[in-house]
Amino acid sequence: MAQSTLTIDLNALRTNWRNLNSKTACETAVVVKADSYGLGAGKVSQMLAQIGVRKFFVALAEEGVALRQALGDGPEICVFSGHMNGDAEKISGARLTPMINSLDQMLLHIETLPGHPFGVQLDTGMNRLGMEPAEWSALREIALGQNPELVMSHLACADEPDHPMNAQQLRVFKEMTHDVDAPRSLSATGGILLGPDYHFDLCRPGIGLYGGLPFVDAQPVASLDIPVIQVRTVEEGESVGYGNTWIAEQPTYVATIAAGYADGIIRAMGPKAYVYAGEQRCKILGRISMDLIAVDVTNVAEMPETVELLGRHQSVDTLADAAGTIGYEILTSLGARYDRHYIDG
Ligand SMILES: *Cc1c(COP(=O)(O)O)cnc(C)c1O
Numbered sequence: 001m002a003q004s005t006l007t008i009d010l011n012a013l014r015t016n017w018r019n020l021n022s023k024t025a026c027e028t029a030v031v032v033k034a035d036s037y038g039l040g041a042g043k044v045s046q047m048l049a050q051i052g053v054r055k056f057f058v059a060l061a062e063e064g065v066a067l068r069q070a071l072g073d074g075p076e077i078c079v080f081s082g083h084m085n086g087d088a089e090k091i092s093g094a095r096l097t098p099m100i101n102s103l104d105q106m107l108l109h110i111e112t113l114p115g116h117p118f119g120v121q122l123d124t125g126m127n128r129l130g131m132e133p134a135e136w137s138a139l140r141e142i143a144l145g146q147n148p149e150l151v152m153s154h155l156a157c158a159d160e161p162d163h164p165m166n167a168q169q170l171r172v173f174k175e176m177t178h179d180v181d182a183p184r185s186l187s188a189t190g191g192i193l194l195g196p197d198y199h200f201d202l203c204r205p206g207i208g209l210y211g212g213l214p215f216v217d218a219q220p221v222a223s224l225d226i227p228v229i230q231v232r233t234v235e236e237g238e239s240v241g242y243g244n245t246w247i248a249e250q251p252t253y254v255a256t257i258a259a260g261y262a263d264g265i266i267r268a269m270g271p272k273a274y275v276y277a278g279e280q281r282c283k284i285l286g287r288i289s290m291d292l293i294a295v296d297v298t299n300v301a302e303m304p305e306t307v308e309l310l311g312r313h314q315s316v317d318t319l320a321d322a323a324g325t326i327g328y329e330i331l332t333s334l335g336a337r338y339d340r341h342y343i344d345g
Pocket of ligand 1: 080188190206207
């Protein structure tokens with residue numbers, strides 16, 4: 001085996017959706033933007049549609065077009081970026097539901113696609129997407145008169161349950177939508193865990209489905225196994241890799257494995273990260289190269305054909321800590337050069 005294998009456990013993903021769904025009394029939609037956080041939006045969404053998910057969120061109209069092909073008619077596909085210039089054909093052709101973010105988008109939508117379904121995104125303090133309270137006041141009569149499918153906003157600090165921003169955004173969202181008849185949505189994964197006050201009519205988790213924090217009870221979904229190309233003994237005083245950043249203090253058995261930063265293994269994690277050879281934790285030695293990584297296998301009794309970077313022993317969040325980032329970035333960085341394998345049923 002020469003290629004690394006990215007295994008996506010759809011059974012675990014299904015369990016994560018069901019467990020998140022069971023925490024609320026409302027509808028549980030799913031977020032499949034960025035190719036389902038790198039894990040394959042087509043396969044992931046088809047499985048989720050089969051177990052009854054009716055609403056899918058993507059970031060861009062282009063993603064929505066591809067998703068419509070994978071899902072066929074039926075499920076609703078919502079687009080966070082709303083109706084951008086040049087999107088009309090995609091929105092109507094793939095029957096997408098743009099989440100309208102501004103007065104300009106509202107006018108563009110009514111002008112180019114009158115009567116086409118839409119939702120509204122409100123800004124409750126994150127200052128990223130959506131209409132602010134003043135803009136919403138000016139537009140609400142027109143927007144609500146056209147029967148939006150959904151009125152939504154997004155929490156900035158939901159992964160920190162004690163952060164005062166959560167209650168503040170909840171208050172603003174209620175003020176902005178208290179007399180809205182359309183279904184309302186405020187929460188992603190973090191908001192589901194904040195409790196029922198945050199759930200409204202629909203929640204839209206992403207990362208929790210894919211096995212990441214803040215859903216601490218998530219089952220791991222992605223595992224990454226990397227083949228060993230070569231092993232050697234490095235003598236005391238010899239170095240490994242670019243820049244001689246690691247020098248052996250004693251004779252060390254070193255394996256070179258077939259993946260690197262071109263596969264989305266963030267180079268900065270090198271000094272702090274490990275892989276697993278069977279049950280044995282093995283330190284990464286020296287710099288991560290484009291296609292190669294050296295690891296210390298001195299304590300490995302029987303060398304396996306592959307080592308595990310992600311999986312049973314090591315979660316996306318452990319790896320994220322080593323890289324000084326978040327699980328979201330670990331998943332979405334995973335490269336295209338993997339042999340992708342889906343476990344289902
Ligand atoms: C990405 C995103 C989500 C999903 O968030 P997770 O933290 O991955 O659950 C939900 N809503 C919006 C607006 C998003 O951008």
